[in-house]
Amino acid sequence: METERAPLISLRNVNLWYGTVQALRDVSVDFYQGELVGLVGDNGAGKTSLVNIISGIVAPTSGEVYLDGQRITSFHPKLAIDLGVETTQQSVGLCDNLSIARNYFLGREPVRRIAGIPFIDLGKMRKEGRKAITAFGLRESVDVDGEVALLSGGERQAFKIARAVYFRSRILIMDEPTNNLSVRERERVNDLAVQLKDQSLLVIYITHDIFQIHRIADRFIILENGAKVADVPRNLMSAEDLERIIREGVGNDAGSPRSG
Amino acid sequence: MRGITLRFAAIVVLLLLVTGGNSYAAAYKYRFVMVSHIGSNDPNMKWLTLSMAEFEKRYPDVKTEYVSTNEYSLQKFVELLRQAIATKPNGIAVPIVSSDALAPVLKGAIAQGIPVVAFNIPDPRPQGKRIPYLTYVGGDEYLAGLRLGQHALELAKAGKIPNPQRVLCAIHDAAHQGLKLRCKGMADAMKTINAQVDNLFITADPARARSIMQSYLTKNKSVNYIFAVASWSSPWAYGVAKELGRNPGVGASNGTIVITVDESPVALEGIKQGKVLETHSQGFWLQGYAPMEILYWYNNLGLWPQADFLTGPVIIDSTNVGRWVPFVRNVFGTEYDKQVTW
Amino acid sequence: MRAPAVGIQHVTRPLTRFRKRPDAAIVLGTILVFLVFGAVDPESWFQFFTMINITRYAAILGLLAIGQTIVILSREIDLSVGSVYGIVAIAFIASEPTLGVPLSLLAALMLAAAIGLLNALLVLRGGISSMIATLGALFFYRGIIYVTTGGTVMRFSQGARAHWLTQAFGGQWLRLDNAFLWFMLIAVLASLVLYHSRFGNHLLAVGGDETTALARGVTVVRTKTIAFVACSLLAGLSGIVTIAQNPQTHVTLGMQLELESIAAAVIGGTQLGGGRGTVLGSVLGTFFLTAVRSEMITLGAPPSWYTAFVGIALLLGATINTVMARRSGA
Ligand SMILES: Nc1ncnc2c1ncn2[C@@H]1O[C@H](COP(=O)(O)OP(=O)(O)OP(=O)(O)O)[C@@H](O)[C@H]1O
Numbered sequence: 048m049e050t051e052r053a054p055l056i057s058l059r060n061v062n063l064w065y066g067t068v069q070a071l072r073d074v075s076v077d078f079y080q081g082e083l084v085g086l087v088g089d090n091g092a093g094k095t096s097l098v099n100i101i102s103g104i105v106a107p108t109s110g111e112v113y114l115d116g117q118r119i120t121s122f123h124p125k126l127a128i129d130l131g132v133e134t135t136q137q138s139v140g141l142c143d144n145l146s147i148a149r150n151y152f153l154g155r156e157p158v159r160r161i162a163g164i165p166f167i168d169l170g171k172m173r174k175e176g177r178k179a180i181t182a183f184g185l186r187e188s189v190d191v192d193g194e195v196a197l198l199s200g201g202e203r204q205a206f207k208i209a210r211a212v213y214f215r216s217r218i219l220i221m222d223e224p225t226n227n228l229s230v231r232e233r234e235r236v237n238d239l240a241v242q243l244k245d246q247s248l249l250v251i252y253i254t255h256d257i258f259q260i261h262r263i264a265d266r267f268i269i270l271e272n273g274a275k276v277a278d279v280p281r282n283l284m285s286a287e288d289l290e291r292i293i294r295e296g297v298g299n300d301a302g303s304p305r306s307g
Numbered sequence: 308m309r310g311i312t313l314r315f316a317a318i319v320v321l322l323l324l325v326t327g328g329n330s331y332a333a334a335y336k337y338r339f340v341m342v343s344h345i346g347s348n349d350p351n352m353k354w355l356t357l358s359m360a361e362f363e364k365r366y367p368d369v370k371t372e373y374v375s376t377n378e379y380s381l382q383k384f385v386e387l388l389r390q391a392i393a394t395k396p397n398g399i400a401v402p403i404v405s406s407d408a409l410a411p412v413l414k415g416a417i418a419q420g421i422p423v424v425a426f427n428i429p430d431p432r433p434q435g436k437r438i439p440y441l442t443y444v445g446g447d448e449y450l451a452g453l454r455l456g457q458h459a460l461e462l463a464k465a466g467k468i469p470n471p472q473r474v475l476c477a478i479h480d481a482a483h484q485g486l487k488l489r490c491k492g493m494a495d496a497m498k499t500i501n502a503q504v505d506n507l508f509i510t511a512d513p514a515r516a517r518s519i520m521q522s523y524l525t526k527n528k529s530v531n532y533i534f535a536v537a538s539w540s541s542p543w544a545y546g547v548a549k550e551l552g553r554n555p556g557v558g559a560s561n562g563t564i565v566i567t568v569d570e571s572p573v574a575l576e577g578i579k580q581g582k583v584l585e586t587h588s589q590g591f592w593l594q595g596y597a598p599m600e601i602l603y604w605y606n607n608l609g610l611w612p613q614a615d616f617l618t619g620p621v622i623i624d625s626t627n628v629g630r631w632v633p634f635v636r637n638v639f640g641t642e643y644d645k646q647v648t649w
Numbered sequence: 650m651r652a653p654a655v656g657i658q659h660v661t662r663p664l665t666r667f668r669k670r671p672d673a674a675i676v677l678g679t680i681l682v683f684l685v686f687g688a689v690d691p692e693s694w695f696q697f698f699t700m701i702n703i704t705r706y707a708a709i710l711g712l713l714a715i716g717q718t719i720v721i722l723s724r725e726i727d728l729s730v731g732s733v734y735g736i737v738a739i740a741f742i743a744s745e746p747t748l749g750v751p752l753s754l755l756a757a758l759m760l761a762a763a764i765g766l767l768n769a770l771l772v773l774r775g776g777i778s779s780m781i782a783t784l785g786a787l788f789f790y791r792g793i794i795y796v797t798t799g800g801t802v803m804r805f806s807q808g809a810r811a812h813w814l815t816q817a818f819g820g821q822w823l824r825l826d827n828a829f830l831w832f833m834l835i836a837v838l839a840s841l842v843l844y845h846s847r848f849g850n851h852l853l854a855v856g857g858d859e860t861t862a863l864a865r866g867v868t869v870v871r872t873k874t875i876a877f878v879a880c881s882l883l884a885g886l887s888g889i890v891t892i893a894q895n896p897q898t899h900v901t902l903g904m905q906l907e908l909e910s911i912a913a914a915v916i917g918g919t920q921l922g923g924g925r926g927t928v929l930g931s932v933l934g935t936f937f938l939t940a941v942r943s944e945m946i947t948l949g950a951p952p953s954w955y956t957a958f959v960g961i962a963l964l965l966g967a968t969i970n971t972v973m974a975r976r977s978g979a
Pocket residue numbers: 065066068069070088089090091092093094095096097
């Protein structure tokens with residue numbers, strides 16, 4: 048890891064409260080361009096909360112967030128998208144009622160002016176959508192004008208990744224992208240994640256499948272009860288160790304004995 | 308701060324009550340209360356309040372009060388009535404908006420010796436079974452329809468207007484029994500010459516009502532009389548007939564005759580302009596005045612009315628509309644012209 | 650993975666595509682109704698007056714239904730449109746003597762927009778469900794009508810009726826009501842906005858999946874606010890058109906139009922769950938309801954039956970639309 052490089056995203060002493068629940072505790076972490084980071088931890092550990100800050104869905108209660116060394120002061124999904132942050136979650140990201148072409152460009156619809164009136168450029172949306180379908184290995188029979196509700200889980204993820212690539216995102220956040228996917232589709236999504244990293248994107252990958260992430264990630268960040276408990280490169284920790292730490296915890300080692 | 312204001316207000320109210328009570332005792336022999344369902348947002352209220360003011364002028368020893376509310380609910384009305392009874396007036400005039408809900412309250416008042424006159428709406432049950440009020444002062448929905456129909460037939464017989472072939476009775480509120488009674492009266496009048504009367508529920512929304520009447524009239528070409536049982540819907544009926552080329556008016560050569568109800572500005576002006584044949588009055592003015600008079604006679608001279616006092620229908624057409632206009636203008640004031648929607 | 654049957658697909662495509670449309674049922678339903686009525690009752694059905702009557706009421710109801718459709722597409726509902734229709738029209742009449750026609754028209758439309766904005770505020774900032782907030786608005790504005798008018802509506806002056814602007818809404822052109830032309834124009838505009846503008850795409854996304862829309866950078870609150878304002882404006886416009894056409898009115902103006910507007914939208918294939926529906930469907934739903942009522946009266950059914958009919962058509966329409974949506978594989 049070349050630590051001299053300036054981080055792409057940097058969180059400093061970030062705390063996040065949802066009412067009386069503290070989802071993040073004093074988290075400081077750096078992410079670099081061109082790396083695939085596995086973000087792991089138990090249910091409710093704060094993984095989604097952490098990436099929600101990066102993708103502008105929530106603002107931290109306290110602490111600082113830097114992107115390219117610039118302090119981020121206002122948090123909104125639109126701003127994050129404009130800054131090149133894309134998020135793919137299993138359940139979020141596609142509107143079932145809209146066509147594939149429309150989903151592809153949702154929020155960033157291309158516009159064609161006819162007599163000065165801005166119409167969305169459906170032709171372009173269709174064309175690019177169709178390109179994505181072939182380039183990212185969706186079924187040939189998938190219709191760009193069909194509702195996305197017709198896509199399989201893996202196709203949905205692939206499609207969202209295609210979209211991130213198309214819009215030249217610099218950061219791709221994948222929050223449990225392989226839930227409910229077949230082995231084969233999971234493979235394809237993981238391959239895509241690695242490909243994007245190779246194209247020097249920052250990929251933040253959240254999953255509960257430790258062995259799977261251990262194969263592809265460069266580095267792991269482990270969260271526990273909202274706090275960062277480990278930040279290790281892959282070569283310094285085996286998948287088994289990683290799993291053990293998540294299962295048994297770090298902070299609880301001495302105090303409360305947890306017998307599994 | 309708030310406490311002080313409240314206390315101050317309470318003292319003022321107390322003082323007012325004490326002095327007010329004294330002045331009642333000193334200035335008036337009798338106090339009559341009209342508890343009404345006609346609120347200040349209903350232009351008809353003025354008929355009652357003005358005629359009661361007229362009554363006070365004639366009898367300086369009587370104090371009359373008119374109480375009503377704008378948000379009408381049966382519950383609120385009963386509450387209002389209870390409050391009025393609690394002040395122990397020398398007489399009460401009240402519409403029987405619901406015989407079931409009002410019976411216990413009114414029977415209690417009558418038992419206390421407070422005489423009650425029903426106005427505007429009677430207890431529909433037969434005498435003996437109905438609430439034992441002194442008498443009913445008001446109109447009769449059935450008779451209104453019957454007399455309007457009979458008068459139209461007389462005019463038709465005299466050749467002044469066409470004979471009714473078939474009559475449309477346009478009802479805006481399907482649940483209102485009174486409106487159906489008006490149509491029933493009209494139907495019974497028309498029965499004598501075997502002219503059919505169709506009841507049509509037109510709804511209260513003007514656009515929809517016009518559309519419904521138009522559909523009906525397009526199909527039923529023989530209909531040449533329209534009875535609009537609310538005066539505000541008479542311009543709609545006229546307009547639809549006109550649009551369909553049915554030549555509405557009040558002459559022998561006209562194709563459609565429009566008849567309506569109430570002595571409202573829109574009805575009277577319709578007659579003046581030759582668009583409406585006739586309307587009726589249920590004697591609203593008398594419904595304010597006569598109950599007071601009866602209560603006074605009961606209290607002072609021992610009158611027990613032997614029958615109900617029907618204040619209508621009075622038939623108004625082009626021959627007497629000239630006398631009604633100034634009378635109604637006097638009641639409505641500047642509102643009169645605003646209400647003419649022709 | 651199945652091998653794609655490219656050739657066959659091209660043959661079946663237009664039909665499949667049509668079946669997938671949310672408004673497929675109402676397109677067929679309306680055609681059927683017009684054919685059946687024409688066959689059963691040609692004598693009154695093909696009359697000029699029947700057609701004028703249907704198009705006139707359809708224009709009024711249709712403007713409301715288009716607004717309602719926009720709000721329903723955003724996954725909200727507006728129960729206040731009947732009262733807004735009434736209060737805006739009455740405000741137009743009431744302010745005309747002092748402001749004159751152009752300014753009072755503007756003022757009335759501003760009132761409509763303000764009411765829409767307030768509805769949106771209550772729902773989006775106040776967190777009240779749109780069902781409750783706009784039900785409150787329904788009663789509130791009807792109450793305001795009663796209080797301010799004293800129970801009867803003043804007349805729309807003769808001069809104002811003749812004004813060119815009033816005529817632009819209430820007059821006729823080539824024997825067609827201008828109101829109807831406005832309705833058609835707005836239907837086309839609304840269709841374009843819904844399906845060919847960024848706002849439209851955002852509206853459909855918000856109605857389909859609000860979280861996703863938000864995550865894709867769509868400003869949900871702004872989008873829904875525009876929907877509420879547009880709906881109120883269209884309701885107000887409908888009221889103004891009604892008055893311009895037929896100045897004889899009453900405080901009952903617009904009563905129960907909210908239910909009819911929702912019925913027209915739902916029968917037209919707009920799904921109350923949001924995100925799915927078309928303007929064309931709602932326009933046809935409006936024609937369907939208006940035509941059926943007219944014909945029911947013509948055939949001698951008591952108009953009170955119509956209320957029951959709307960209920961049946963609503964249930965039937967919703968069922969057919971759901972079944973067709975499922976069949977087409979959604
Ligand atoms: N919107 C919210 N309101 C209140 N509490 C929340 C909210 N979102 C998350 N939390 C709480 O914050 C904590 C962290 O949640 P978070 O979703 O970040 O966990 P996670 O690590 O993503 O869990 P999982 O693996 O189950 O997805 C949990 O206790 C959760 O209940």
